[in-house]
Amino acid sequence: MEKAAEMRYKPNFMAKNLTKSRSKVIGVVVPEFVNSFFPRIIIQIQNLFDSKGYHVLITQCDESWEAERRNLKLLEESMVEGILISVAAKGKNTDYYRELVAKGIPVVFFNRTDSEVDASSVSIDDYKWSFFATEHLIYTRRKLGQASPSVMHFMGPQDIDLSVTRCRGYADAVAKHHLSANPALTVKTDGITKEEGYRQMSLLVEKGVVPDALFCFNDQLALGAMKVLRERGIAVPDRVSVMGFSESQSALVSVPALSSVAQPLEELGKTAARLLLDKIENPAGKPEKVILNAVLNVRRSSDPNSDDAGFR
Amino acid sequence: MEKAAEMRYKPNFMAKNLTKSRSKVIGVVVPEFVNSFFPRIIIQIQNLFDSKGYHVLITQCDESWEAERRNLKLLEESMVEGILISVAAKGKNTDYYRELVAKGIPVVFFNRTDSEVDASSVSIDDYKWSFFATEHLIYTRRKLGQASPSVMHFMGPQDIDLSVTRCRGYADAVAKHHLSANPALTVKTDGITKEEGYRQMSLLVEKGVVPDALFCFNDQLALGAMKVLRERGIAVPDRVSVMGFSESQSALVSVPALSSVAQPLEELGKTAARLLLDKIENPAGKPEKVILNAVLNVRRSSDPNSDDAGFR
DNA sequence: TTGAAAGCGCTAACAC
DNA sequence: GTGTTAGCGCTTTCAA
Numbered sequence: 001m002e003k004a005a006e007m008r009y010k011p012n013f014m015a016k017n018l019t020k021s022r023s024k025v026i027g028v029v030v031p032e033f034v035n036s037f038f039p040r041i042i043i044q045i046q047n048l049f050d051s052k053g054y055h056v057l058i059t060q061c062d063e064s065w066e067a068e069r070r071n072l073k074l075l076e077e078s079m080v081e082g083i084l085i086s087v088a089a090k091g092k093n094t095d096y097y098r099e100l101v102a103k104g105i106p107v108v109f110f111n112r113t114d115s116e117v118d119a120s121s122v123s124i125d126d127y128k129w130s131f132f133a134t135e136h137l138i139y140t141r142r143k144l145g146q147a148s149p150s151v152m153h154f155m156g157p158q159d160i161d162l163s164v165t166r167c168r169g170y171a172d173a174v175a176k177h178h179l180s181a182n183p184a185l186t187v188k189t190d191g192i193t194k195e196e197g198y199r200q201m202s203l204l205v206e207k208g209v210v211p212d213a214l215f216c217f218n219d220q221l222a223l224g225a226m227k228v229l230r231e232r233g234i235a236v237p238d239r240v241s242v243m244g245f246s247e248s249q250s251a252l253v254s255v256p257a258l259s260s261v262a263q264p265l266e267e268l269g270k271t272a273a274r275l276l277l278d279k280i281e282n283p284a285g286k287p288e289k290v291i292l293n294a295v296l297n298v299r300r301s302s303d304p305n306s307d308d309a310g311f312r
Numbered sequence: 313m314e315k316a317a318e319m320r321y322k323p324n325f326m327a328k329n330l331t332k333s334r335s336k337v338i339g340v341v342v343p344e345f346v347n348s349f350f351p352r353i354i355i356q357i358q359n360l361f362d363s364k365g366y367h368v369l370i371t372q373c374d375e376s377w378e379a380e381r382r383n384l385k386l387l388e389e390s391m392v393e394g395i396l397i398s399v400a401a402k403g404k405n406t407d408y409y410r411e412l413v414a415k416g417i418p419v420v421f422f423n424r425t426d427s428e429v430d431a432s433s434v435s436i437d438d439y440k441w442s443f444f445a446t447e448h449l450i451y452t453r454r455k456l457g458q459a460s461p462s463v464m465h466f467m468g469p470q471d472i473d474l475s476v477t478r479c480r481g482y483a484d485a486v487a488k489h490h491l492s493a494n495p496a497l498t499v500k501t502d503g504i505t506k507e508e509g510y511r512q513m514s515l516l517v518e519k520g521v522v523p524d525a526l527f528c529f530n531d532q533l534a535l536g537a538m539k540v541l542r543e544r545g546i547a548v549p550d551r552v553s554v555m556g557f558s559e560s561q562s563a564l565v566s567v568p569a570l571s572s573v574a575q576p577l578e579e580l581g582k583t584a585a586r587l588l589l590d591k592i593e594n595p596a597g598k599p600e601k602v603i604l605n606a607v608l609n610v611r612r613s614s615d616p617n618s619d620d621a622g623f624r
Numbered sequence: 625t626t627g628a629a630a631g632c633g634c635t636a637a638c639a640c
Numbered sequence: 641g642t643g644t645t646a647g648c649g650c651t652t653t654c655a656a
Binding site: 010011012013014015017018021023033034035036039040043046050055056057058059060062074077078079194195198223224227230249250252253254255310311312 | 325326333345348358368370371386390391506535536564567
Binding site for chain 1: 632633634635636
């Protein structure tokens with residue numbers, strides 16, 4: 001032992017892994033990591049796995065399902081012991097996920113899940129929170145004296161599962177309150193960036209269509225829309241209430257501060273990591289579907305009576 | 313070969329790596345990845361290394377040099393073939409970087425470099441751009457009729473090398489224009505978040521100190537400061553010109569849009585990756601220090617005559 | 625061209 | 641407890 005220390009002996013991970021036929025690596029697949037959303041989750045994942053002696057390989061696919069497939073293949077060939085995935089486009093890789101599960105590779109979905117695959121998952125109830133968010137907009141406009149406010153929705157790309165789910169929440173809330181369910185009130189965006197939000201809202205304003213309230217698939221779309229409104233002198237929230245989703249850093253910086261649904265990112269990450277570890281340690285265990293709580297943060301963009309705190 | 317395909321033969325990476333004593337993994341060490349800055353660089357790094365059959369292991373240390381050291385150790389023990397690093401705190405791990413270099417592990421610094429280590433690096437000329445940014449503030453205030461504007465600086469934590477460099481750029485620009493070099497004009501912040509910017513500016517306002525211009529180590533500090541000014545009814549840019557650094561997403565969303573120095577993130581990532589690959593393929597090669605160009609994006613936060621485009 | 629054997633550095637199983 | 645040995649799945653070398 002002394003001699004070993006003296007000679008600066010260091011164990012060889014590859015040899016170690018070879019004999020045990022374990023890689024001690026897990027893979028994470030996310031659709032993007034330019035917004036802070038996924039990084040914040042990933043940090044939690046890393047914390048847990050680092051402490052258990054695992055490495056975390058992170059891949060991102062820029063919302064492309066082909067790139068996602070390549071990433072999965074890469075991870076599989078690297079013999080990761082488990083995969084955490086937030087899917088890029090609904091259904092496109094369902095066959096592959098199933099194949100991985102069938103091969104016995106532990107797979108856990110987080111945030112953007114694929115319900116057609118028999119694997120553990122963790123997310124919030126996007127339907128419910130979209131419903132609540134939409135209702136909040138309706139209540140607010142009514143409090144401002146509008147009995148039948150027009151509420152529009154910027155839906156994300158249709159091949160993102162969540163877009164459809166959140167859109168349902170929106171549509172059902174509108175229906176519940178007997179408001180116009182005109183399909184033209186739902187705008188199917190071509191991306192979920194602030195630039196796309198800007199583009200879509202510009203088109204609307206040019207057509208002379210300005211709703212009383214706008215619920216967006218995410219904050220970026222909402223911020224883009226708000227920019228157009230500001231430039232055109234259309235007051236937010238007095239004339240239009242705006243609401244985002246997945247509270248971003250920018251939501252707190254924008255003026256007015258943007259109302260949004262905040263996911264419990266830390267818990268999301270920790271839970272995802274725990275579920276995967278469970279599956280790795282007990283491959284025969286039943287899949288577990290965890291639904292976490294979220295918070296509807298009302299700020300000035302949706303409600304004139306709300307204070308504009310943002311952050312402190 | 314037919315039989316192999318038939319039996320779905322897949323090579324075993326660990327065995328392969330064992331014999332060749334190569335891991336085909338490179339490691340990236342960044343101080344944080346919640347802001348989009350590092351993720352955008354990392355995407356480029358991954359693009360190159362993926363195409364060369366390497367995996368990229370990403371670690372972040374939340375600005376802690378102890379955590380950074382742990383990450384480096386982890387990577388070393390994982391036998392990565394090279395390390396790309398943006399350092400957390402000046403000097404704290406210089407000994408370790410040197411040790412790695414001495415051991416023959418290819419190391420390349422990007423963005424936050426350590427000049428005391430004999431390794432390749434890529435960054436912008438932070439001194440120069442801080443100087444330019446400060447001069448821009450001075451020119452702008454003079455155009456507004458102030459012959460001797462007071463220009464403050466929110467410096468980042470002193471143990472971040474860049475803080476010192478950018479502060480020098482600021483100080484020298486102030487000196488060049490014969491303005492007050494009162495040390496009280498430089499505020500040493502305790503972090504680089506918008507919350508810290510908010511805190512520091514609040515303290516100043518409460519002391520009755522409001523400069524004519526403010527140059528911040530990064531956008532987050534600037535955005536925090538701007539929030540205080542807005543809340544206190546102090547007009548930006550009419551009363552105070554504000555300038556950030558490392559153009560963030562929020563810079564484009566804020567009102568007024570925030571002036572900032574934008575680094576060429578894509579080129580930064582590509583160059584860092586290339587330098588590391590060079591070193592891996594040719595370990596005897598001389599270290600190369602690359603300085604890339606940046607852009608000073610003037611927006612309304614600093615200049616009332618600038619349009620408030622932000623993004624489109 | 626094809627085949628056999630050694631060895632990468634470790635772990636686990638079996639002896640002593 | 642301490643020591644020896646086989647073997648993880650591959651690459652490389654040397655022989656046939």
